[in-house]
Amino acid sequence: MTQAARKPRTSPAVDPAEAYFEKVRAKGMGPLWKVMGELMPTTPRPLEVPYQWKWAEIRDLVYESAKVVSVEDAVRRVLMLLNPGLPPGQAAVTQTLYAGIQIILPGEVAPAHRHTPNALRFVMEGEGAFTTVEGERTILRQGDFVTTPNWTWHDHGNEAKGPVVWLDALDIPLVNALSAMFYEDFPAKSHPVQDAKNSSQRTYGRGLRPAGEKRDRSYSPILNYTYRSALEALESMPASAVSPVDGRVVEYLNPLTGGSVLPTMDAFLQRLEPGGQYRAHRHSSSKILMGVEGEGRLEVAGRVFDWKPFDVMVVPAWASHRLVPTGRAPSILFSYTNAPVLRALSLYREEVQ
Numbered sequence: 201m202t203q204a205a206r207k208p209r210t211s212p213a214v215d216p217a218e219a220y221f222e223k224v225r226a227k228g229m230g231p232l233w234k235v236m237g238e239l240m241p242t243t244p245r246p247l248e249v250p251y252q253w254k255w256a257e258i259r260d261l262v263y264e265s266a267k268v269v270s271v272e273d274a275v276r277r278v279l280m281l282l283n284p285g286l287p288p289g290q291a292a293v294t295q296t297l298y299a300g301i302q303i304i305l306p307g308e309v310a311p312a313h314r315h316t317p318n319a320l321r322f323v324m325e326g327e328g329a330f331t332t333v334e335g336e337r338t339i340l341r342q343g344d345f346v347t348t349p350n351w352t353w354h355d356h357g358n359e360a361k362g363p364v365v366w367l368d369a370l371d372i373p374l375v376n377a378l379s380a381m382f383y384e385d386f387p388a389k390s391h392p393v394q395d396a397k398n399s400s401q402r403t404y405g406r407g408l409r410p411a412g413e414k415r416d417r418s419y420s421p422i423l424n425y426t427y428r429s430a431l432e433a434l435e436s437m438p439a440s441a442v443s444p445v446d447g448r449v450v451e452y453l454n455p456l457t458g459g460s461v462l463p464t465m466d467a468f469l470q471r472l473e474p475g476g477q478y479r480a481h482r483h484s485s486s487k488i489l490m491g492v493e494g495e496g497r498l499e500v501a502g503r504v505f506d507w508k509p510f511d512v513m514v515v516p517a518w519a520s521h522r523l524v525p526t527g528r529a530p531s532i533l534f535s536y537t538n539a540p541v542l543r544a545l546s547l548y549r550e551e552v553q
């Protein structure tokens with residue numbers, strides 16, 4: 201039965217405009233003037249909300265997941281971090297970004313596959329698992345930053361003694377919004393390994409490249425950006441480059457373009473000094489922050505989150521936020537954002553407050 205049949209248009213109780221709206225709705229149309237303000241608020245109104253997951257809580261539940269499901273059944277044993285502001289059922293930490301915490305036990309293999317979402321990983325706990333991407337295998341240590349770009353074959357394994365846990369960041373909600381999701385399983389459990397020496401880091405990670413090489417890929421050729429190299433970069437950067445908002449901050453870079461490490465996500469490691477004063481800002485990108493060392497406070501849109509290592513926090517798009525170091529030692533934070541997408545589409549804005 202149609203709406204019109206249930207509610208006769210001739211009824212005196214029906215506002216003539218309402219009757220009109222129903223008539224156009226039934227024909228797959230709608231009056232713009234009814235939704236104009238909602239459609240175009242003067243500043244962004246993201247659905248994601250400021251939020252924090254405490255590592256102490258994540259950790260217990262992630263370790264418990266290893267008892268609940270095998271990696272064979274799970275494919276990837278991951279606890280997703282779901283933003284409570286987003287509709288239930290969405291695998292999303294912001295409207296465009298995904299975050300999850302993955303655990304792999306000794307002897308396990310997370311089988312090879314590829315997909316159009318880009319992924320990046322930051323190792324939180326444990327040492328000695330590996331990731332293979334397009335035939336290059338890298339051993340993962342705490343603090344290492346690893347990418348598995350769009351449509352690259354990748355698998356993980358653990359030949360070490362203990363579990364290894366890391367943060368997975370993907371652009372899944374964005375890829376879904378664009379209906380650009382493709383996925384394929386590799387015919388074998390693991391992708392054949394051609395190189396297990398971190399050679400991409402040595403070839404491309406030192407200001408050098410193979411002369412005359414033509415690469416048409418939009419992502420960084422480096423597989424593993426080690427924690428030590430990022431800490432060294434933080435330590436040795438010139439004082440003139442220290443940001444009034446973020447302190448010492450280095451970006452994981454695509455050395456071939458000087459741009460973001462992945463086409464859809466950029467990622468950073470930063471160091472805040474004890475007692476340092478940092479300014480608030482906001483940007484049209486949304487940002488996920490994870491404590492790595494030390495402690496601090498994140499003030500975001502009226503919320504206050506005290507963080508310790510491996511707590512994960514959401515800064516929604518256009519939410520004003522400020523970092524406050526609270527410990528006696530320097531604090532280190534890892535973060536990633538969707539800014540490269542906004543920049544590519546001329547949608548990036550930032551305001552220092």
Ligand code: 1HN
Binds near residue numbers: 315
């Ligand atoms: C994936 O392939 C990984 O390779 C992690 O470790 C998380 C979430 C959704 C879809 C694919 C991985 C993922 C994922």
